[in-house]
């Protein structure tokens with residue numbers, strides 16, 4: 482066997498301008514980073530509240546390592562469920578207003594675990610067509626009948642639910658869509674799901690910490706309790722600045738996951754110090770409202786400026802502010818032109834987004850300044866002019 486076949490596939494990807502490469506980050510996350518040995522201004526992390534390198538989190542991580550050691554050592558069901566994990570689960574249950582919460586090592590694993598634990602081939606899963614890859618993968622892996630409904634369209638969902646005679650019907654959506662930045666119409670999606678006797682699951686990776694007056698995410702924003710939104714998933718590696726994820730819901734849900742979610746059972750628990758640091762970030766998320774307020778002002782500043790320059794923005798009030806470009810080549814050209822000016826914005830291309838909708842995905846963080854947003858706008862203005 483030779484690898485020629487793989488090499489030609491890789492070459493094809495190159496020609497299609499879809500080749501991905503990793504950059505080397507040589508500094509902590511922040512508005513200014515050192516990448517491939519160059520200092521630059523970045524608008525591409527998911528560190529929305531600027532907590533990933535916060536001194537209080539650093540201290541908690543060190544303290545956690547001193548109290549609990551470094552490695553989780555075993556899975557939760559064997560001997561790896563430490564009191565740091567347990568305290569964080571209790572705090573997250575309280576914060577989300579749910580009876581219980583369960584930690585997973587990553588958001589990807591949480592989504593795979595939940596969907597496969599709840600569904601099998603007698604069941605059906607209904608997914609927004611722009612859902613995150615981990616939700617799609619979970620749906621496919623579960624063996625349930627897989628259906629996609631039109632983006633954020635409760636009517637399209639209702640039609641599909643109506644026609645289904647599956648044993649269980651699980652409706653799955655991003656809370657804030659990761660590549661578009663818009664917020665799902667959860668009250669209406671919840672109503673349609675409940676009418677059909679189904680369950681709603683929301684992946685709030687990009688809303689948790691950012692939206693809701695206390696940072697409780699989409700559930701807080703729309704005031705959805707465990708009845709309306711029985712399966713709430715959030716991640717800790719984005720606005721919370723640490724790592725991992727959780728699922729919050731009823732006692733029966735959480736016990737089912739502990740018994741049956743394979744990505745929970747067959748893996749080592751996250752380092753307990755990470756859970757300890759996350760307790761510190763939860764405190765900052767809840768108490769320091771100024772981060773969300775500042776973020777809202779930066780979002781407004783960016784949107785106003787970019788629209789004045791004639792760029793096509795999307796319907797987003799969140800820190801995810803994509804600039805729609807269209808072709809993959811053009812998105813790449815713009816991102817390279819920004820990079821020449823010392824600014825990093827990622828070009829998002831198919832297959833991450835549908836063909837013809839390549840974009841620059843600008844993400845803002847509470848740690849950016851007004852002047853940094855203005856620098857981005859100035860650079861956008863300059864490269865836009867050079868286009869024609």
Ligand SMILES: *Cc1c(COP(=O)(O)O)cnc(C)c1O
Nearest residue numbers: 587588589613615659686716718
């Ligand atoms: C980032 C992300 C995940 C995965 O979470 P990780 O903790 O990074 O594995 C899941 N869903 C959505 C919508 C995400 O944006």
